[in-house]
Amino acid sequence: MSASDSRxxxxxxxxxxxxxxxxxxRADLLIANGVIEGSGANVSAPDDAVVVDCADMVxxxxxxxxxCHLREPGRSDVETIASGARAAAxxxxxxxxxxxxxxxxxxxxxxxxxxxxxxxxAHAARVYPIGAISVGQKGEALAEFGxxxxxxxxxxxxxxxxxVSAQLMRSALEYAQTFGxxxxxxxxxxxxxxxxxxxxxxxxxxxxxxxxPSEAEEIMAIRDILLARRTRGHVHLAHxxxxxxxxxxxxxxxxxxxxxxxxxPHHLSLTEEAVEGYDTNAKMNPPLRTADxxxxxREAVRDGTIDLVATDHAPHHYDEKEREFxxxxxxxxxxxxxxxxxxxxxxVSGILDLPxxxxxxxxxxxxxxxxxxxxxRRGAPADVTVFDPARRWVVRPEEFLSxxxxxxxxxxxxxxxAICTIVGGEIVYQLAGA
Amino acid sequence: MSAAAPIGKDLLGLEPLTxxxxxxxxxxxxxxxxxxxxxxxxxxxxxxxxxxxxFFENSTRTRISFEFAExxxxxxxxxxxxxxxxxxxxxxxxxxxxxxxxxxxDMVVIRHGASGAAQFLAxxxxxxxxxxxxxxxxxxxxxxxxxxxxxxxxxxxxxRKVTLVGDILHSxxxxxxxxxxxxxGAEVAVCGPRSLLPNAIDEMGVTVFPHIEDAIEWSxxxxxxxxxxxxxxxxxxxxxxxxxxxFGVTRxxxxxxxxxxxxxxxxxxxxxxxxxxxxxxxxxxxxxxxVTNGVAVRMAVLYLLAGGRPELAEAxxxxxx
Numbered sequence: 094m095s096a097s098d099s100r101x102x103x104x105x106x107x108x109x110x111x112x113x114x115x116x117x118x119r120a121d122l123l124i125a126n127g128v129i130e131g132s133g134a135n136v137s138a139p140d141d142a143v144v145v146d147c148a149d150m151v152x153x154x155x156x157x158x159x160x161c162h163l164r165e166p167g168r169s170d171v172e173t174i175a176s177g178a179r180a181a182a183x184x185x186x187x188x189x190x191x192x193x194x195x196x197x198x199x200x201x202x203x204x205x206x207x208x209x210x211x212x213x214x215a216h217a218a219r220v221y222p223i224g225a226i227s228v229g230q231k232g233e234a235l236a237e238f239g240x241x242x243x244x245x246x247x248x249x250x251x252x253x254x255x256x257v258s259a260q261l262m263r264s265a266l267e268y269a270q271t272f273g274x275x276x277x278x279x280x281x282x283x284x285x286x287x288x289x290x291x292x293x294x295x296x297x298x299x300x301x302x303x304x305x306p307s308e309a310e311e312i313m314a315i316r317d318i319l320l321a322r323r324t325r326g327h328v329h330l331a332h333x334x335x336x337x338x339x340x341x342x343x344x345x346x347x348x349x350x351x352x353x354x355x356x357x358p359h360h361l362s363l364t365e366e367a368v369e370g371y372d373t374n375a376k377m378n379p380p381l382r383t384a385d386x387x388x389x390x391r392e393a394v395r396d397g398t399i400d401l402v403a404t405d406h407a408p409h410h411y412d413e414k415e416r417e418f419x420x421x422x423x424x425x426x427x428x429x430x431x432x433x434x435x436x437x438x439x440x441v442s443g444i445l446d447l448p449x450x451x452x453x454x455x456x457x458x459x460x461x462x463x464x465x466x467x468x469x470r471r472g473a474p475a476d477v478t479v480f481d482p483a484r485r486w487v488v489r490p491e492e493f494l495s496x497x498x499x500x501x502x503x504x505x506x507x508x509x510x511a512i513c514t515i516v517g518g519e520i521v522y523q524l525a526g527a
Numbered sequence: 528m529s530a531a532a533p534i535g536k537d538l539l540g541l542e543p544l545t546x547x548x549x550x551x552x553x554x555x556x557x558x559x560x561x562x563x564x565x566x567x568x569x570x571x572x573x574x575x576x577x578x579x580x581x582f583f584e585n586s587t588r589t590r591i592s593f594e595f596a597e598x599x600x601x602x603x604x605x606x607x608x609x610x611x612x613x614x615x616x617x618x619x620x621x622x623x624x625x626x627x628x629x630x631x632x633d634m635v636v637i638r639h640g641a642s643g644a645a646q647f648l649a650x651x652x653x654x655x656x657x658x659x660x661x662x663x664x665x666x667x668x669x670x671x672x673x674x675x676x677x678x679x680x681x682x683x684x685x686x687r688k689v690t691l692v693g694d695i696l697h698s699x700x701x702x703x704x705x706x707x708x709x710x711x712g713a714e715v716a717v718c719g720p721r722s723l724l725p726n727a728i729d730e731m732g733v734t735v736f737p738h739i740e741d742a743i744e745w746s747x748x749x750x751x752x753x754x755x756x757x758x759x760x761x762x763x764x765x766x767x768x769x770x771x772x773x774f775g776v777t778r779x780x781x782x783x784x785x786x787x788x789x790x791x792x793x794x795x796x797x798x799x800x801x802x803x804x805x806x807x808x809x810x811x812x813x814x815x816x817x818v819t820n821g822v823a824v825r826m827a828v829l830y831l832l833a834g835g836r837p838e839l840a841e842a843x844x845x846x847x848x
Contacts, residue, residue, distance in 0.1 A: 298725035416619065
């Protein structure tokens with residue numbers, strides 16, 4: 094993104110909401126030389142400026158997704174870093190963090206560098222690599238955090254798998270402090286979750302599918318919180334899905350433990366009922382839980398117990414999902430529906446106001462993961478999302494920029510859509526006809 | 528044959544059926560019982576129909592029972608066992624389904640290790656699909672033959688008390704029994720070690736008896752489920768010996784009860800584990816009646832799915848030409 098030669102941009106007449114500066118006002122935003130130049134009423138546009146009419150739109154710091162699977166290297170048939178970065182931009186994300194559970198695993202500086210370079214070449218959303226915690230994600234030896242950070246890694250995770258060894262998790266939380274990066278854990282007690290295909294409850298009992306109890310997540314969540322207390326390291330808990338996890342995180346935060354957490358849009362909007370009929374697009378890990386869990390997670394996003402929303406974007410080839418439920422892979426695509434799912438389920442219903450949504454989707458990810466962006470402060474890199482919080486649209490997976498089509502939201506009418514996504518001062522996405 | 532079958536296109540489970548639909552199948556089975564008692568056990572009701580028995584899991588009893596039912600209705604049948612088919616070469620279920628469809632078959636009877644496999648198939652092919660057991664989900668024809676056997680003995684199932692004994696968690700027979708019995712107005716209980724009951728059993732509308740003695744005392748009939756031997760190695764129960772001691776249906780326990788209790792078992796039995804031999808072979812056992820009824824019930828299901836009109840079942844079986 095050679096910001097210096099891009100044209101200036103004027104975002105005209107939008108509602109600028111920037112929680113990092115406590116700004117919520119109708120004004121113009123001027124972008125030049127890749128940075129935020131300033132805002133105000135009737136900013137005069139430079140002669141060569143691109144002017145975007147933002148009436149009725151929200152102008153926000155760019156959204157950042159700290160959790161997505163871009164499948165490259167290894168499964169470029171399912172997603173590439175480039176297609177994923179374009180899908181991210183179309184969803185209003187100016188940056189995404191790519192999980193390292195690819196083939197091969199991103200567990201060394203050369204692999205991290207590869208992801209970083211592919212991200213730059215995509216000219217879409219920024220792509221920040223996440224390195225593995227353990228070599229090969231085998232849960233045995235620590236990967237070279239320092240070398241990976243030097244090559245561009247911004248966090249470490251064995252996501253897709255839990256860190257089973259408490260001792261290894263402890264070491265990771267201690268060792269990561271040298272580099273100031275969070276350690277992200279996929280909380281799943283493997284013996285309780287073994288063979289599970291959905292939430293354990295009445296629906297799994299009726300469908301005859303092996304259940305994954307809430308405790309499989311909660312046991313690991315409290316283990317990690319206690320290890321963060323012991324080590325004073327920063328543990329970030331991925332894709333929290335249960336009321337119990339929320340209560341444990343709240344317990345940890347009340348005691349000043351350095352724990353942060355994310356929730357996925359699907360866990361804020363769908364329940365285990367979506368599995369009825371053995372719909373493999375409702376199969377993910379952690380599984381969709383109960384209405385009571387959804388209620389607790391929504392409240393946790395509102396009150397900040399859950400710090401941020403992340404997609405866990407997980408594309409699969411269509412015929413991989415066209416299987417018996419127990420044998421189908423976990424995960425759904427999320428980059429292009431995340432904003433709308435959150436707006437539809439939390440903003441329209443009055444649980445979340447727009448400044449809080451932006452805090453959870455843009456500011457908190459930047460702040461907690463020590464990334465650029467997350468602010469419209471003068472002089473900051475111009476990563477900006479323009480979205481229409483009232484726009485209704487029908488989810489048509491065939492129109493996704495992601496290669497993945499696996500979504501449980503197919504055919505649903507959702508509210509809220511990214512209109513224009515700006516990265517480093519360049520417009521990388523603009524909704525056709527908007 | 529009319530287009531709209533009164534029980535729908537497929538038989539995937541008893542949970543989706545109404546009480547009236549279940550009663551219709553049982554009523555339709557009644558006249559078919561007699562065919563198996565004839566010297567020439569064949570009627571032309573399904574002449575010209577092609578049925579594939581697609582068994583991804585081993586089965587002796589269910590497969591043979593279906594095959595007899597099909598042949599006694601004069602259908603053309605093909606048996607496919609997963610071990611010797613393209614499935615063993617890695618073909619997916621959806622490809623298997625498309626290939627069968629391309630051969631213009633009329634019905635598929637499927638047994639598969641994955642819950643939902645029958646529905647998966649039914650949603651992708653136009654042929655009628657009969658679930659012969661999918662994972663730990665349902666085994667509807669077993670449920671129906673159990674209901675028919677109960678009806679033979681009690682006249683009316685409504686108000687009767689039936690307990691399913693054993694491994695409810697992994698049992699497709701248990702689920703089909705629970706839904707079928709409830710829809711016909713029976714009171715249903717389960718009895719077994721808590722480690723072999725679904726965690727959400729309390730939400731399934733059944734009574735839970737922790738002790739077999741209490742279950743026997745309460746019940747008009749016991750349906751004793753097979754204990755899969757691998758439950759022991761998987762850590763659900765410590766030993767077969769202890770299982771028999773705590774949950775076994777024994778002569779002594781039945782004698783201690785105040786009334787006669789009908790004994791059922793879907794087979795194959797582990798004698799001396801979940802059921803003692805003198806119970807299985809005793810005067811209140813209807814285990815072999817279940818097997819006989821299995822053929823009649825499956826004939827009824829095949830007949831109804833093929834579009835046969837229930838009121839003509841009597842005529843259909845009489846119409847041997």
